[in-house]
Amino acid sequence: MKSPRAKWYGLIVISLAVSLIIVDSTIVNVAIPSIVDDLGISSTQVQWVQESYTLVFAALLLMFGTIADRIGRRRLLVIGVTIFGASSVLAALAWTGDLLIGFRVLQGVGGAMILPSTLSIINATFRGRDRAIAFAVWGSTIGGMAAVGPVLGGWLTTYFSWRWAFGINVPFGIVIIIGLYLWALESREKGTQRIDLVGAALSVIASGALVFGLIEGRTYGWWLADTVPDIGSWTWPFDLSPIPVVFLIALLGLIGFIAWGVHRERAGKSTMLAFGLFSIASFRNGNIAAMIVSLGEYGIILSLPLWLQNVLGYDALQTGYVILALAIGSFVASGFAGSFGNRISPVWIVRMGILAEIVGIVIVGLVISSDTRWWLIAIGLFVYGFGIGLATAQLTGVVLKDVPVEQSGQGSGTQSTSRQxxxxxxxxxxxxxxxxxxxxxxxxxxxxxxxxxxxxxxIVDAVVDSAGNAIPGLEKRDATIYAAARDAFSDGTRFSAFAAAGFLAFGLLATLRLDSRRPESAEPSASSELAASAAPPAP
Structure with a gap:
């Protein structure tokens, strides 16, 4: 029997595991210029270094969320951290761009094991007020690490090498694995039903094709082919872009996934997704809101590091320091969410958080120019980070609050996939x-x-294709062109910020369909206690 404090130590370890994947997903942004210089990779390879991780990560979340319920949540988390650490070593040692992309794919596999496992462990371990605090810590970690990543990556890249941006994952991974065995409880769904392999394959096809289409639409063209893809000696033979075809594959995969899952559920067999979860209003509406909010949240992290380095002339470490304001705001919010999580309806905290995000991004958009002072950006990022700290954790809690514990892996995998x-x-x-x-x-x-x-x-092609990396080189060529490029990239960053604020506003509207009543009790409901009987006793 573990001590009563063990679950809180375990929460620290779980949060550290989440930090690995969040830091890694943001750390590459500030390291890209050094990677380009060292490996001589093309603009297409630059794009894939950043996006291959996201593609695989999103495609596998649902499958691994279900597998965690079957084989054990802690066990899958340990496997995920091991794969993530091993692939980080390989990425740090990569000597070509193609190898780096391949190792980023492996990192995506490990990351897809880690995220839903951490959520389902929290859902199975904590109850009542403790659960609200645990979700607040977990969500604040996501918000904070999204900013700490650029700081850490900037420091390592500036003073050591971009390779250490990956290598740093190894010692953290070892600490996490040891901590999991010391303090985290194992839990799994009772029963010995086999995993639905056909459903798993269809979910990967549907989500993978959808994410690929969303990411690559700008490259290949949304309807007509702007760039003709080729694989070896084979070249895409049509004027039509491959993206509509990819979206069709995603649609057919989704239809097949639903039809196959309903068929197996009616036959009393295990499915990748418990379709009955969508009859739960909080789960259904919460996933819709989470998807829309995530659409707006990640855009600013994409554009700001590029603008800070290529327009304002900051190095990687200085860029990280500016974005650190986001992390500070998020950690400040964690105290607020933990203190008021059981006094104020979680849905109202979510709405307050999204509203703060909108205000913060609008501030950033209003002050962006080619000669902006860093502290003006930091103010907006602090407000934005405060909103993330409030909204992320509480929205996760709203989505999963009525999900039975034995299906927490499926539930967390679904909501994580929605966000991705x-x-x-x-x-x-x-x-x-x-x-x-x-x-x-x-x-x-x-x-x-x-x-x-x-x-x-x-000039236009060079600036756009290089994601702004060509701007500093224009200063010696022509001062007028250099100024025009800096102003143009500032315009684009500003428009992107305002668009993100717009999507967050739609996310705020989506929360209107969520139950905003204040919790009547901090204790779990009878139905929750019944569901929890499948889980091991609390420490």
Whole structure:
């Protein structure tokens, strides 16, 4: 029997595990320029270094959330941390861009094991007021680590090497595995039903195709082919972009997944997703809100590091320090959420958080210019981070509050997938807004100067294709063009921020369908206690 404090020590370890994947998903943004210089990778490879992780991560979340319920949540978490640590070593040692992309794919596999396992362990271990505090800590970790990642990556990249941005995962992984065996309880769903492999394959096809289409639409064209993809000697033979075909595959995969799952559920067999969960209003409506909110949340983290380094001229470490304001805001919010989580309806805390996010992003958008002072950006990021700290944890709690413990892996996997699909959509849409706005603005600004058309096209393509990395090099070439490029990238970053605020506003509206009544008791309901009987006793 573990001590009463063991579950809180375990929560620290679980939060550290979440930190691994959150830091890794943000750390690459500030390390990309060094990776380009060292490995000589192309702009297409740059894109895949950043996005291959997200693609695999989102595609596998649902499957591993279900597997965690079957084989043991702590066991899968240990396996995930091991894979993540091993692939981090390989990524740190990569000597070509293609190898780095491949190892990022392996990291995505490990990350997809970690995230739903941490959620389901919390859902199975904590009750009542303790659960509200645990979710607050978990959510604040996500918000805080999204900012700590650039700081850590900036420091390692500036003073050591981008390779240490991956290598740092190894010692943390060892500490996490030891801590899990010391303090985290094992739990699993009772029964010996086999895993639905067909459903797993269909879920991977559907989610993977959808995320791929959302991410690559800007590259290949949403309808007509802008860039012709090729694999070896084979080249895409149609004028139609492959993206509509990919979306069709995603749709057919989704239809097949639902039809197959309903068929197995009616036959009394195990399914990848308990479709009955969607009859729970809090789960159904909460997932919709989570997807929309995630769409707006991740766009600013994509664009700000690029703007800070390429327009304001900050190095990787200085960029991390500015974005640290987001982490500070998130950790401040954790105390608020933990203190008031059982006095105020969680839904109202979610709404307050989303509103703070909107205000923070609008502040950032209003102050962005080619000569903005860093502290103005930091103010907006602090408010934005405060909102993330409130909304993320409480929204997770709202989604899972009525989900039976024995299905917590399926529930957490579903809501995590919803968020990842939302973030992938945000990367696609807000990335398109960012770079399209930069191109349009730069063309207009260059048209005001006597720049030849051929030269203008080269400059616009260089700035957009390099995600702004070409801007610093323009200073020695022509001061006027350099100023135009900086102003244009500021315009694009500003438009992207306002678009993110708009999507968050839709997310706020989506929360209106959630039950906003204040909890009547901090104790679990009878139905929750019945569901919890399948879990091991609390420490």
């Amino acid at each position: 699909i939302g973030s992938a959509l945000g990367i696609a849409v807000l990335g398109t807004i960012l770079f399209s706005s930069v191109g349009t603005s730069l063309e207009a600004r260059l048209a005001e100067n006597p720049v030849p058309e051929s030269v203008k096209s080269q």
